[in-house]
Amino acid sequence: xxxxxxxxxxxxxxxxxxxxxxxxxxxxxxxxxxxxxxxxxxxxxxxxxxxxxxxxxxxxxxxxxxxxxxxxxxxxxxxxxxxxxxxxxxxxxxxxxxxxxxxxxxxxxxxxxxxxxxxxx
Ligand code: HEC
Numbered sequence: 079x080x081x082x083x084x085x086x087x088x089x090x091x092x093x094x095x096x097x098x099x100x101x102x103x104x105x106x107x108x109x110x111x112x113x114x115x116x117x118x119x120x121x122x123x124x125x126x127x128x129x130x131x132x133x134x135x136x137x138x139x140x141x142x143x144x145x146x147x148x149x150x151x152x153x154x155x156x157x158x159x160x161x162x163x164x165x166x167x168x169x170x171x172x173x174x175x176x177x178x179x180x181x182x183x184x185x186x187x188x189x190x191x192x193x194x195x196x197x198x199x
Contacts, residue, residue, distance in 0.1 A: 108191040
């Protein structure tokens, strides 16, 4: 009986560690089409439009572009890994947008979208 209880406790402990932060669940899934793309269109143009007056080879006008890379061969979004994604790192550091840092709520939205798997949803 004691052994069974100890086992149950261990399982609960492991399950608890693997679960998502409460905030992600409370705020629900982030949509690329509804939340992310409009925000990028508003804040990253014309520098990341892939047009003649763009300042960077990183184009954020489509899902494929956002998932792609800029001047090196490393993708700027690593699904499920916001900490290692250059996109999130730059927004968090305030390096991008070049014109001034985004509002914390917008940075949080992008971070959560990447953490949730960076889906084309
Ligand atoms: C006023 C112009 C400007 C705006 C606005 C801007 N950027 Fe940039 N961005 C640049 C320039 C120039 C570079 C390349 C040089 C550098 O890295 O400093 C760059 C580079 C980047 C890179 C690295 C790309 C690579 O080469 O891998 C990322 C990621 C990025 N920007 C994200 C964003 C996002 C997301 C936004 C909007 C929320 C944004 N930027 C807004 C000018 C801008």
